[in-house]
Structure formats: structure tokens, C-alpha cells
Amino acid sequence: MILVEFNESQKIAIEHGGGPMLLLAGPGSGKTTVLIHRIKYMIQHHGIRPEHILVITFTKAAANEMKIRFRNLCPEVGSVTFGTFHSVFFWILRNAYNYTGTDIITDAEKYGAVRDSIERHGFRYDSQEDFARNVLGEIGCVKSEMCDLKSYESTTMKTDDFRVVYDDYENFLRYRGKIDFDDMLVFTYELLSQRQDILDMWRNRFQYILIDEFQDINTIQYDTVKLLAKERNNIFAVGDDDQSIYGFRGAAPAIMKRFPKDFPGTKIEYLNMNYRCSYDVVECSKRIIKNNTDRYDKNLQSAFAPGESDRVHIVKVKDGTEQNRKIVDKIRELNSAGIPYSDIAVIFRTNTEPRALSSKLMENGIPFSMKDSIPNIFTHFLAENIFDYIKLARGCRERRVLLRVINKPNRYISRDALDSSQVDFEMLRQYYKDKYRIVNNINVLENDLERISRLAPYAAVNYIRKAVGLEAYVREYAEYRGVSADDYMDVLDEIQESARDFLSMDGWLEYIDRYTAELAEKNRTGSMIPDSVTLTTMHSAKGLEYAYVFIMDAAEGMTPHRKSVDNDNIEEERRLFYVAVTRAKYGLYIYVPQKIFGKNMNVSRFVQEMLVDRDLIRVGNKIVHKRYGQGVITYVDEKKLCVYFEKNGETKTLSLEYTISNELIENVQR
Ligand code: ATP
Ligand code: MG
Secondary structure, three states: OOOOOOOHHHHHHHHOOOOOEEEEEOOOOOHHHHHHHHHHHHHHHOOOOHHHEEEEEOOHHHHHHHHHHHHHHOOOOOOOEEEEHHHHHHHHHHHHHOOOHHHEOOHHHHHHHHHHHHHHOOOOOOOOHHHHHHHHHHHHHHHOOOOOOOOOOOOOOOHHHHHHHHHHHHHHHHHHOOEOHHHHHHHHHHHHHHOHHHHHHHHHHOOEEEEOOHHHOEHHHHHHHHHHHOOOOOEEEEEOHHHOOOHHHOEOOHHHHHHHHHOOOOEEEEEOEEOOOOHHHHHHHHHHHOOOOOOOOOOOEEOOOOOOOOOEEEEEEOOHHHHHHHHHHHHHHHHHOOOOHHHEEEEEOOOOOOHHHHHHHHHOOOOEEEOOOOOOHHHOHHHHHHHHHHHHHOOOOEHHHHHHHOOOOOOOOOHHHOOOOEOOHHHHHHHOOOOHHHHHHHHHHHHHHHHHHOOOHHHHHHHHHHHHOHHHHHHHHHHHHOOOOHHHHHHHHHHHHHOOOOOOHHHHHHHHHHHHHHHHHHHHHOOOOOOOEEEEEOHHHOOOOEEEEEEOOOEOEOOOEHHHHHOOOHHHHHHHHHHHHOOEEEEEEEEEEOEEOOEEOOEOHHHHHHHOOHHHOOOOOEEEEOOOEEEEEEEEOOOEEEEEEOOOOEEEEEEHHHHHHOOOEEEEEO
16 A cells, blocks of 8 residues: 555544544545554554454455454554454354354255245245245345334245244244344344443443444444443444445445434544546546435545546447457456456446356456355256256156156146156156146157257257246246246346357256356355456445456446336445446446347446436537537437537437437536
8 A cells, every 4th residue: 555645634533532433435535544544543642452442344354354454554463353243243242142153053054944944834936045045135134123024025925924934944043042143233232231241341342443334334233333332432433325235234324324413522524535546437436426316415536637547438348248258358458468367356236247257257267256156057946947858858767857847837747647766758648648638748848858959058948948838937936926037037048148159068068067166166265366356246346446447237227236226226226336436446447238138238327327417418508529519408308408519500309318328428518
């Protein structure tokens, strides 16, 4: 870190003695840097003992990163506590109840509990990992208190069924004497509010509390921290309401606004110089975030001059394949020019997006690390179903394989009819000899399998979806569960897309095996690979910075994600995009595919927002148009604008979206 000098506001925050302080500032303004230097200052100038200092961040990775940065700054000082809410709270619980690590429920146990419950009650759901994950996510959401189980409507299963699974899960925990992450928060709060002696002990231990990314704190975390910090009131919180991205977990940026009331005498400091991002990145990011309504307006300026660094690149690409190729080419080009891989990050909205890219990086021998584990699409139950059909087409007659797909779509064949480990279709026809419809279903299946065996992989997957009827079955299944079928269609699209370039079935299946093995290895090693490109979701990119940032899939439906468009969560989606954009120091490349899985896409509204400040598109303002030159806006509505062009004395009607997303406006002025 090359620090020129701290600015005045930064100094005030660093040197602030005791008492509550809130540091509110935009990305790259040095909040985390200030927090770390403040610890040093507290120890060296205020004589505070390191063991009395508690620093809280939101992820383990961020806590470690901070610990390392602090150790580099003050190698001689140990015993400052850096932790996450969970690690600190678990420490408190362990002290009171002698908990050990084995008392925390593991992921495998959690999934097991949910799967058992679903199976025991005979609910008709595929008890697969991703389904269990969604259910567990919902349970966590209910437990961390922002939703009341009685009025809670499940989005993954029927609400009544969800309540049953929820109760089973809670009973499982109590019966086994285990706690989960949500319990840790609730139990710590209860402990500290009921046992004054224990509270006093911890208040003595942690006399100074510093919290990074304060905008993402949720109610129970805040209430617990409040208990710990009260009386001494030495609490220092830094955050940015524009980067609050955990609304779904109950984070309430409103807490930031409450802080000064809860801690009377709070000093509020603002930082407004962004030392991270180039001029262009800062200007673009400001144009995006100003479209949010409920926010503190911050006058953030880049520390760099215009033109001092690279501009923001919007890269239009035909489809995902071209996008991946361009990203890989660019990474290679940068690396040959001497940019280390570790200065580069690829950021995406959801962790299923980079499957094809990760495969391309592997092919090209470009080292990469993943901040979040990428789920292997080929282990999804729909992939399994497709492979089952392919196995059958290649002559497999194993009972367990048949059982999985024989009634997808429904062929009215019972489990009893498949009673030997190897199934013979002739015997099956015998079994149902009086049932004309079922015999017909068996004949059709046999025919289909014969067809599939002769098709190339891409066509085979398509045939299984459309002709065999797996897709219609999946839609019905989604409807039964009361969820949207879109996610399932995405999975099917992805599987089919991955088969596109393969001529033979063997080739495709081999590729899948190889990919699966490499991905498992990556997921195991996580981000421990030295000098590698970082692949990360927008969520996990928070707080980090890279010289070069690539944002994938900047199309409506991807970012903003269609779920949030439906649920009216656009402002949080915009904050996520804002976080992604503001990770870039010098180069920012945003990729806009025109098609994804063969479907036409529209450019993300966030990209349009960053290109032109919509507030400036007003009657009377002057623009410079790439083709027509200077003009004055004479009319604007939602869809179009009319401009009088001086050169040829003509008024033209232009489509607003087309004009902006094709960057046809070079300049707008009042
Ligand atoms: P975010 O909101 O994204 O977490 P932040 O406000 O925590 O951002 P930092 O990560 O602390 O910002 O700082 C961003 C970059 O600016 C870092 O590389 C840091 O070293 C640098 N920086 C901070 N203050 C100064 C300064 N006064 N002079 C020069 N560089 C600075
Ligand atoms: Mg930070």
C-alpha cells in the first residue's frame, strides 16, 4: 500500500479518541484503511491495550485480510481480536456453555435433516442439494428474525409443508444438542441480556469495538453489539448505505440511521475522495447509484484526473460463447503485457454464470481462484435425468436408472413393475399386457431411446427435453411446487449448451468427467491458488479491489436478476452492480451479450444509466450525437426523444434506449 498522506477527514477518524463515531463514505474512500490505521493510533497514542480492541467484519475472508493488513502495519502488536459476528459470538457462547466446534451443525447434517423430513412426510419434491439449500436458506431467514413463521410464505415449497420441515429441522437440532449459525446470534443475545455478570466480563474485555461494512448488519447482530458496547460507548462503525447488499438476510441500512440516536453524542464523519477508482469509473458509478431514491447523497470525487487512466469499456458480444472468448483473450493480452493474474477479477451476479468461462480458462491453462464455490451443473438432478436417458439409449437397463426417469414424464408405470435389478422391456409389456395405454407408453419410450442413440449430444439433449417430454414434466413439477420454472429451464439450457461443440456422445461425456474433477479440485482449494485470476459473485467482491475488472452478462434478467425485477428489489440490485463497478482501479470491461442460450437479451438498465445521466435528457439541453452532430432536445418521453439538429436544420425522433445503449450520445449539456 502506497499511502501518499491521509486527508483531513481521514485523520479526524483515525485520531478520534473514545466515544461513538460513524464514518459514512462511498467505495474506495479509505474506510477500511482508516479503520486499520485507527487501531494502530489507538494503541500507540491513546495507550489502549490491544486485547481490549475488537474488530468485526462480515466474512471470514475479510477478517483474515484485515488481520494481515494490520500485521503488516504493526508487526509487533498481537492480541487485537479480528473476527466475524459468528466467530465472536461463538466464542462468547463457548465460554458460557462449554460448546465445542462439534456442537455446530455441519452442512451435511443440515441437508440430511431437511432431506429426511421431506422423505418422511412423503412430500413430492426432489430432495436434491439445491432444493435443500433453498429450504435451508428460508429457514435461516425465518430464524434470523425478520420473518414470522406464522405469516411467512415459502417461495420454495408449499407454505404448510415448509412449516412442517421447519419444525422437524428445529427438533433435529434440539434433539442432537446442536446449534446452527442463526442460533448463535439468538443465543448470544439472550445470554448477554439475561446474565449481567457475563455481560460485564465481555464489556471489560472488549472496551473498544470497531465494525467494518456496517451497512450490512442485521437487527439481532446490532442489538447484541449494542449490549456489548453500552456504557463505555466506544464504538466506531464504518459503512456505506449504497453498498448494502444483504437485504435478503435481514440487513437493515435503517440501522445506520438509528445509530446516532442509540448512541447519543455520535460524531459523524464523511469521506469524499475515492483513491481506488479511475475518474471514469467514479463518474459512471455515480450515474448509476443516483437512480436509487432512499440514500445519503455523497459527493464522491476520484483522486485521479480524467484521462489519467483507462476508460470504461462496454463490450457488446453476440452471445455467451463470444463473451467468454473475449474475456479469455483480454486476460491473456493483459498478462502478456505484464499484468499479474492476481490483479484481474471476473465478477458475475450468480454463481452459475461462470460455468462455461471456468471451463474455457481451464482449457487455456489460465490459473483462477473462486471466491464462492461454483455449483457443478452436471450434478443437478435434471442433468442426472438427462444422463439417465442417455444411459438407457446406450442400452443400460439398470432398475435404479429406470426408476429415476420412468415416470418423467408420467408413463403410469409402478415401482412394482420394475422388480428385478435388470429390466427387460419385453417383460414390462407382459406385466401390463391388458393396459393398452401403458404398453403404448413403453413402445414410445423404446422408440425414443433408439432415436436418441443416433443423435449427436446437442440434438440428443434437445430431443429428451422436447420430444420425450422431460421439459413439460419439469414445468408441471414446478407448478406443483408453486415455484417458477425459469430456474429449471436455465439448467436445461446450460446442459444443452455445454454439448453444442461435441460431435460424439463419448467426447461430451469425457469432457463432463474432466470438468467435474477439475471443479471439485478448485472448490476444495478455493482462493488459495497463487497468482490467479479471481472469479467472484458481486456479493463476495465487496470490500475488494482489482486493477482490472470484467463484469459478465450485463443484460436485463441477469443483472438486475429477473427475480428482483419481479419482486421489485431493483434498488438492491443496483447497489450490487454499484459494488461490482467500484472494485475496478484502472480497467473496467462490462460485457453485454445480445443472446444468452439462444434467447434475445436487452442491455442492462444499469449500463444505460452509467452511459448517460437520464436527468440530463431534458427539453432544452444540448447534445452531441455521433452521427448527426450538435442538436437541442425538443421533446422527451419514456421511449423516445426528439432533437433539432442545427447542421441540416432537421428534427429527428430517436429511440431513447437504442441511442443510449449504442453510445450514440457523446455529450449532453444544460
Ligand atoms: P469499500 O467501500 O469498497 O470497502 P473503502 O472505503 O474501505 O472501500 P479502502 O479499501 O480502505 O476503501 O481504500 C481504497 C484504496 O484507496 C486502497 O487501495 C487504499 O490503500 C487507498 N487509499 C486510502 N486512503 C488513501 C490516501 N489518503 N491516499 C492514497 N491512497 C489511499
Ligand atoms: Mg472497505
